[in-house]
Amino acid sequence: QKEVEQDPGPLSVPEGAIVSLNCTYSNSAFQYFMWYRQYSRKGPELLMYTYSSGNKEDGRFTAQVDKSSKYISLFIRDSQPSDSATYLCAMRASGTYKYIFGTGTRLKVLA
């Protein structure tokens, strides 16, 4: 079993929809959680960074962490065709900067 699991998709939604992207993990020591967006043939770009449990909002993006369930989510409101990309979750424990990445979910927002 991988430490971080992520559905590869693709996930296709109409423009304006609310998108929910998720990762599950097995290591209860993970405390720091990130979401990256990666366009084709580009490097990943940091979207959201959260520590421990709770919610964090930034514009159309909301990140949620539920440590009791070992489950994190990224919500995208009012999705746009420009949001079409692969979304990667990443996480690490305290005391190390060794990030473990999910394999990514490919999102397509249809105009």
Added chain:
Amino acid sequence: DAGVIQSPRHEVTEMGQEVTLRCKPISGHDYLFWYRQTMMRGLELLIYFNNNVPIDDSGMPEDRFSAKMPNASFSTLKIQPSEPRDSAVYFCASSSTFGSGTRLTVV
């Protein structure tokens, strides 16, 4: 700020040849990471440095891989000898900012 600069963008080499990938991190960032991305295995951390010192190289696949950071503005990842299974996109990241990657093909 030009961001993280990686070179070359593309590299095609023959099996057995030495390959050197280069990275210029963002000035002032203390951490530098080397990652490898493939379709099969996703994005994997190979090694990371803090203030030019290697901290964790447990992701380096084998002795054919080596990384150095001689100063705060430059790092290299070397593969010697290269093998077809090393074909991947290699990313350097300065803290949480990724470069554009080097697409390596070993034939």
